[in-house]
Amino acid sequence: AAGVIQSPRHLIKEKRETATLKCYPIPRHDTVYWYQQGPGQDPQFLISFYEKMQSDKGSIPDRFSAQQFSDYHSELNMSSLELGDSALYFCASSPRTGRHEQFFGPGTRLTVL
Amino acid sequence: AQKVTQAQTEISVVEKEDVTLDCVYETRDTTYYLFWYKQPPSGELVFLIRRNSFDEQNEISGRYSWNFQKSTSSFNFTITASQVVDSAVYFCALSGSNTNAGKSTFGDGTTLTVKP
Numbered sequence: 001a002a003g004v005i006q007s008p009r010h011l012i013k014e015k016r017e018t019a020t021l022k023c024y025p026i027p028r029h030d031t032v033y034w035y036q037q038g039p040g041q042d043p044q045f046l047i048s049f050y051e052k053m054q055s056d057k058g059s060i061p062d063r064f065s066a067q068q069f070s071d072y073h074s075e076l077n078m079s080s081l082e083l084g085d086s087a088l089y090f091c092a093s094s095p096r097t098g099r100h101e102q103f104f105g106p107g108t109r110l111t112v113l
Numbered sequence: 114a115q116k117v118t119q120a121q122t123e124i125s126v127v128e129k130e131d132v133t134l135d136c137v138y139e140t141r142d143t144t145y146y147l148f149w150y151k152q153p154p155s156g157e158l159v160f161l162i163r164r165n166s167f168d169e170q171n172e173i174s175g176r177y178s179w180n181f182q183k184s185t186s187s188f189n190f191t192i193t194a195s196q197v198v199d200s201a202v203y204f205c206a207l208s209g210s211n212t213n214a215g216k217s218t219f220g221d222g223t224t225l226t227v228k229p
Contacts, residue, residue: 031215033215033216033217035217041221042219042220042222043158043204043217043219045216045218048215048216050215055215056215056216058216088156090158092217094215100146100165100208100215102208102215102217104150104157104158104160106157107156107157107158
């Protein structure tokens with residue numbers, strides 16, 4: 001069965017650089033969620049999109065922005081990277097009929113040097 | 114606001130022992146969903162179970178079992194006859210039905226170490 005795809009799987013950036021993470025939801029899933037998991041921490045909700053519109057917002061820094069495109073894939077853009085942005089970034093998707101049936105991608109590990 | 118508490122930060126057992134991971138939650142939603150995920154050292158989140166607030170039946174899947182008690186707002190997870198491969202961080206999570214629809218609130222996680 002198709003799963004959520006995230007790219008890249010690993011990313012190394014310098015401070016003050018920008019990064020773009022991509023998420024491809026499971027086919028026919030219209031909702032995407034982004035989570036950030038710092039070292040030794042639990043995943044924290046950042047933002048979600050439903051039908052290409054932002055549906056909810058968590059503790060996402062102003063330096064980050066995200067959007068969902070017409071094919072339902074989503075991108076998380078991160079600017080002016082800081083050391084503290086080093087984390088695992090998970091994307092999850094859910095179908096219209098099962099909003100609570102979240103499927104997580106494998107994550108993107110971002111390291112900021 | 115939603116909250117999930119996993120009181121056990123770390124648990125260490127010897128192989129073949131049974132172990133229970135505790136999870137207590139808080140929510141004002143009348144309909145909600147509870148989850149358990151396993152996170153091995155490789156980092157991915159492995160879905161284990163989802164339970165909605167109207168289904169208080171306990172569930173068993175192989176060596177795994179879950180005890181959902183709405184009266185005490187608990188959703189505990191037991192591994193029977195633990196194995197070294199069970200070593201991982203386990204997260205309990207909660208998803209509400211109203212304004213919180215969809216997004217999950219995670220507990221701090223319990224690191225389980227199973228020694229041979």
